[in-house]
Amino acid sequence: MPVDAIFFLVEEFSSSLCLIHTSMSETILPGCPSVCQVLLSVTWSQNLMNCYWEDSIFSRCSLFGNDHIKTFDGSFYSFAGDCSYLLAGDCHKHSFTLLGNYKDGEKTGFSVYLGEYFNLRFLLDGSVTQEDKRVSIPFASNGIFIEKEVGYYKISSSDYGFVVKxxxxxxIQIFLQEKYNNKTCGLCGNFNKFAEDDFRTQEGKTETVYDFANSWALRSENKLCKRVQTPSSMCNVSSDIDVMETCELLRTSLTFARCHHLVDPEPYIHLCEKDICSSTYSMNCHCLVFLDYARNCAHEGVILDGWPEESSCKPRCPVGMEYKACISPCAKTCQSLNINEVCHGQCVDGCSCPEGKLLDGEHCVESSDCSCIHSGRHYPPGFTIFQDCNSCCTAHNFSFTCVNTSLKGKAGCLKKERKMSNVFLI
Known part of the structure; x- marks a missing residue:
């Protein structure tokens, strides 16, 4: 946040809002308290919405829908790749590299390289490998962290200054700290606040979109990338079906109009029409474009509450979870109930359990059904274990209650672990 930022309250849209003036722009954040008048950063409160600014400013690049890309500097284009391509990274000191993996025009995964000796490969099904060995989430190594957050997979590094969701x-959303201004390169552009030179090839020439994108293909001795050709632009939608009106919602809806002063809807409308033209199987193909518009607005400080209902969209979530435009980044889990947790972070869009339910591992459950964890394993409530054959422990209220007992000499205690009905002898 620029140091000349001034916070004060205004009344607009029938609710208290926090208007932020900077030397470059004016941003509205819903739900900020009066403390915004005097502080340059405030933290999340469970009773407030979107009232936290990070110490460092991040710029955003996004890869959304089948083949759309928005660069750090706000250029839009489409590219259906068939190889691994440099998306962004430290192109001066080469401390880290972020790659996007494509096959037959579709995104298949994402990779992080630190120099030549450390790499992580992330597949879109959630599997992660390090040096070709599968690792579990959460994961931390060499200053890189991988975790799940409100339905996202989040790859981040405060050491290197990036976040990937x-x-x-x-x-895919990529956030880079301002220190990489004019020091990055790849499909996300050069991040120099000047969109006109975004399509600069690896050789330094400004070319057409596909020439630019093809130039950032990863070349190695073991793998050669074939050059991807510009696709045809035929429209599959018959002229008597005026489905293009759906895209016009970005321009005409009062919900989206709240953000027009910060995020221009016209490039998104163009991409929306392109998606509808090329689609032969779904009339909801506009939704991923609408979703990125809402996320771009949220990055600028405007939360578009109600946009999914307005546009008849339902962003995908894991089974049993619900999408919301603004939720705490710290999920309510069975394990967090007994912790006095302070959540630092502004609200984000994402997936959460329905009201009254808690996240227990991968599933949303009633609090009475929360499991207990012992030695990294989940046990249902009422489950009993015998530990070292000296104590009997029963799962209850998210933890084990133990009483002294003695089973020494029993047959079950001769083995390290033996299952008997609903009892584990450990």
């Missing part, structure tokens, strides 16, 4: 539909 990948949702269940394969949309």
């Amino acid at each position: 990948i949702d269940i539909s394969g949309n």
Whole structure:
């Protein structure tokens, strides 16, 4: 946040809002308290919405829908690749590299390289490998963290200054700190606040979109990338079906109009029409474009509450979870109930359990059905274990209650682990 930012309250849209003036723009954040008048950063409160600014400013690049890309500097284009391509990274010191993996025009995964000796490969099904060995999530190594957050897979590094979010539909958001201004390169552009030179090839020439994108293909001795050709632009939608009106909602809806002063809807309308033209199987193909518009607005500080209902869209979530435009990044889990947790972070769009339910591993459950964890394993409530054959422990209220007992000499205690009905002898 620029140091000349000034916070004060205004009344607009029938609710208290926090208007932020900077030397470059004016941003509205819903739900900020009066403390915004005097503080340049405030933290999340469970009773407030979207009232936190990070110390560092991040710029955003997104890969959304089947083949759309928005660069750090706000250029839009489409590219259906068939190889691995440099998306962004430290192109001066080469400390890290972020790659997008494509096959036959579709995104298949994402990779992080630190120099030549450390790499992580992330597939869109959620599997992660390090040096070709599968690793589990959460994961931490060499300053890189992988975790699940409100339906996203989140790959981040405060050491290197980037955050990557990948949702269940394969949309990828890349956030880079301002220190990489004019120091990055790849499909996400050069991040120099000047969109006109975004399509600069690896050789330094400004070319057409597909020439530009093909130039950032990863070349190695073991793999050669074939050059991807510009696709035809035929429209599959018959002229008597005026489905293009759907895209016009970005321009005409009062919900989206709240963000027009910060995010121009016209490029998104163009991509929406392109998607509808090329689609032969779904009339909801506009939704991924609408979703990225809402996320872009949220990055600028405007939360578009109600946009999914307005546009008849339902962003995908893991089974049993619901999408919301603004939720705490700290999920309510069975394990967090007994922790006095302070959540630092502004609200984000994502997936959460329905009201009254808690996240227990991968599933949303009633609090009475929360499992207990012992030695990394989940046990249902009422489950009993015998530990070291000296104590009997029963799962209850998210933890084990133990009483002294003695089973020494029993047959079950001769083995390290033996299952008997609903009892584990450990």
